[in-house]
Amino acid sequence: MQPFGLSLARACLQTLGVAVIGLGVTLGGPARAQQAPANTLDAVKARGQLICGVNTGLAGFGQPDSQGVWRGFDVDYCRAVATAIFGDPNKVRYVPTTAQNRFTALQSGEVDMMARNTTWTLSRDTSLGLDFPAVNFYDGQGFMVKTSLGVKSAKELDGATICVQPGTTTEQNLSDWARANKIRFTPVVIERLEELVSAYVSGRCDAYTTDVSGLAATRSAQPKPDDHSILPEVISKEPLALGVRQGDSRFADILRWTHYLLLSAEEFGITQANVDKLGNDPRPEVQRILGKNGGLGPMLGLSDDWAVKVIKVVGNYGELFDRTLTPIGIKRGPNALWNNGGLQFSPPFR
Numbered sequence: 001m002q003p004f005g006l007s008l009a010r011a012c013l014q015t016l017g018v019a020v021i022g023l024g025v026t027l028g029g030p031a032r033a034q035q036a037p038a039n040t041l042d043a044v045k046a047r048g049q050l051i052c053g054v055n056t057g058l059a060g061f062g063q064p065d066s067q068g069v070w071r072g073f074d075v076d077y078c079r080a081v082a083t084a085i086f087g088d089p090n091k092v093r094y095v096p097t098t099a100q101n102r103f104t105a106l107q108s109g110e111v112d113m114m115a116r117n118t119t120w121t122l123s124r125d126t127s128l129g130l131d132f133p134a135v136n137f138y139d140g141q142g143f144m145v146k147t148s149l150g151v152k153s154a155k156e157l158d159g160a161t162i163c164v165q166p167g168t169t170t171e172q173n174l175s176d177w178a179r180a181n182k183i184r185f186t187p188v189v190i191e192r193l194e195e196l197v198s199a200y201v202s203g204r205c206d207a208y209t210t211d212v213s214g215l216a217a218t219r220s221a222q223p224k225p226d227d228h229s230i231l232p233e234v235i236s237k238e239p240l241a242l243g244v245r246q247g248d249s250r251f252a253d254i255l256r257w258t259h260y261l262l263l264s265a266e267e268f269g270i271t272q273a274n275v276d277k278l279g280n281d282p283r284p285e286v287q288r289i290l291g292k293n294g295g296l297g298p299m300l301g302l303s304d305d306w307a308v309k310v311i312k313v314v315g316n317y318g319e320l321f322d323r324t325l326t327p328i329g330i331k332r333g334p335n336a337l338w339n340n341g342g343l344q345f346s347p348p349f350r
């Protein structure tokens with residue numbers, strides 16, 4: 001079947017027109033004049049507030065609600081880190097970042113950290129001067145089409161027009177995958193997410209490609225989610241990670257162990273509801289996690305009860321996932337704990 005002949009011609013015109021915005025700029029621009037602090041943890045403590053780079057608006061992961069309060073899976077990592085440092089989840093300023101400007105925001109010191117569906121890759125880890133303390137969501141790239149097209153597999157996308165955002169791994173994976181599978185496609189590259197999604201919804205593109213989590217988020221935000229189908233193929237690995245500046249290892253340790261805390265709490269059955277009642281739990285690792293003995297908090301530059309406070313605010317990883325991502329149809333899959341068939345694994349609290 002070759003359902004995309006017509007749209008190919010239509011897409012060529014678009015490609016020549018407004019669609020190719022920012023094509024070729026794949027790894028963010030040069031750092032701004034603003035100076036990033038040498039020691040982020042000290043700078044955050046002195047400022048009394050964490051500045052967290054989040055998404056511009058991705059349901060379930062990071063977006064302001066109708067009251068303007070930022071909510072979501074990634075947003076709760078900002079709240080967890082602020083709680084670890086200050087004991088207060090509200091000591092955060094959120095800075096929305098696009099696919100294109102997120103790396104500059106971090107490099108320049110405009111934000112202290114990034115909690116924003118960003119894939120950990122070798123080039124970002126090295127030549128972009130970033131570090132990725134923890135993968136908070138294992139993902140992969142997929143495709144979404146209108147259900148009415150009747151397309152059941154990405155292999156049927158030969159000749160299609162595909163909406164894709166620049167500055168992403170998505171753009172690079174799409175061409176690798178198409179070449180390997182001998183699939184011809186016309187990219188419609190649009191920088192602003194909102195515009196890109198409207199282009200897909202209005203039929204300017206036959207398919208929209210991004211991380212499967214991003215597709216699920218966009219699909220859930222449509223008036224009729226069932227009108228959109230996510231195809232079964234997953235064409236890449238997208239380990240979505242928290243980000244800090246390279247060389248910022250004390251701050252990176254806090255982000256890393258905050259994520260591991262959420263995982264360990266799930267593993268040991270520590271929840272938002274019971275964390276206060278587990279003070280006398282006989283399990284030694286639970287005692288260490290909760291700061292009853294072992295002095296682990298101060299080793300991170302935090303208080304002894306940092307973990308209790310964090311779990312009270314965001315819950316364990318499973319609770320956080322269920323509250324933010326389960327409602328938009330995302331399953332645990334590779335984000336199940338290691339002892340439940342998944343990849344999420346915390347090193348020991350000792």
Ligand SMILES: N[C@@H](CCC(=O)N[C@@H](CS)C(=O)NCC(=O)O)C(=O)O
Nearest residue numbers: 056098099117118119168169193214
């Ligand atoms: N994980 C991929 C894609 C991440 C990404 O930025 N995805 C888009 C589409 S879901 C996004 O969140 N855009 C928001 C924006 O640019 O405002 C990457 O790190 O390059």
